[in-house]
Amino acid sequence: MKLSEWIRHREITGKPCFSFSDVTAAFADMSEQPLLNSLSRYVRSKRLALVARGFYCIIPPQYALQGLVPPSYYVDQLMSYIGKLYYVGLLSAAAFWGAAHQRPQQFSIMTTYPRYSRSSDRNNMLIWFYRTEIPEKFLLTKNTETSCVKYSNAELTAIDLVQFEQHIGGLSRAATVLSELLENTNFRGAHDTLFNFTTVATVQRLGYIVDEILEERGQADIIYNELKLYSNHFRYCWLSTKHDKKKSAISEKWKLYINTEIEPDEI
Structure with a gap:
């Protein structure tokens, strides 16, 4: 499973928030830096919001334009x-x-x-x-x-x-x-x-x-x-x-x- 697919699965199953530890546990065969790089790209593209260090929230469609989640x-x-x-x-x-x-x-x-x-x-x-x-x-x-x-x-x-x-x-x-x-x-x-x-x-x-x-x-x-x-x-x-x-x-x-x-x- 790709990281994008994992994020999408969390979104459709009603689990929009996750920590970096959740990501590393799901992709235990990957090193941390590539995962961090991918997450950073998703933050820049406003797919994710970095709401605290090491903690992310998937930005739903209704908030995509602002790129912010309440x-x-x-x-x-x-x-x-x-x-x-x-x-x-x-x-x-x-x-x-x-x-x-x-x-x-x-x-x-x-x-x-x-x-x-x-x-x-x-x-x-x-x-x-x-x-x-x-x-x-x-x-x-x-x-x-x-x-x-x-x-x-x-x-x-x-x-x-x-x-x-x-x-x-x-x-x-x-x-x-x-x-x-x-x-x-x-x-x-x-x-x-x-x-x-x-x-x-x-x-x-x-x-x-x-x-x-x-x-x-x-x-x-x-x-x-x-x-x-x-x-x-x-x-x-x-x-x-x-x-x-x-x-x-x-x-x-x-x-x-x-x-x-x-x-x-x-x-």
Whole structure:
């Protein structure tokens, strides 16, 4: 069997992703360099996409013109190949919830340390974020063209948007997305589970945005009550860690020094 035939067989049998190790196992009688050369030719001709070092995805006809495959097409297989837990998070997860406001240019992957260093230089569609533990209880599954992806539920997405706000465009951008995402959130019981995967300061900032910026008082009261159950003696902190820490207004309820203005876009 030729390499082209092997690739075609994988395509028609619904296995569009493969590693270089898969290729060498299938063609054990061949040396590696000719196989690498052939794979490189297929990448240049846009028959394959090199989505990470040593990991390929067959480009289906509907994406042949662009020569790019959307990350949802291969991310679950890629993370299985890497051997790490993950979820699609931040603006990419918000898009699944219909709350991204604008389609994000990159696909946000949340995974665990150590950092993954084998992402292909050619693949700038993936942006990696890291945490010490993946909160599997708060993940959902979405079917894709090839398999499925794991993504954060609405409450975890809301938490992440605030915790990682510097990576999505700031607190105003987070507030804009939250204004739509809150239609799907329910923070009851979060003190016993969800809050273990974030910081108290993040919950304070989230509560302030929901309460004072978005004026969703019902949801804000739930977050506040859950926060009191989780940490009855939370301390004052700054609303923004990237702005100057100077004298400012104070939110006594959320124990925040208000050192920046949050201005969400109108939806």
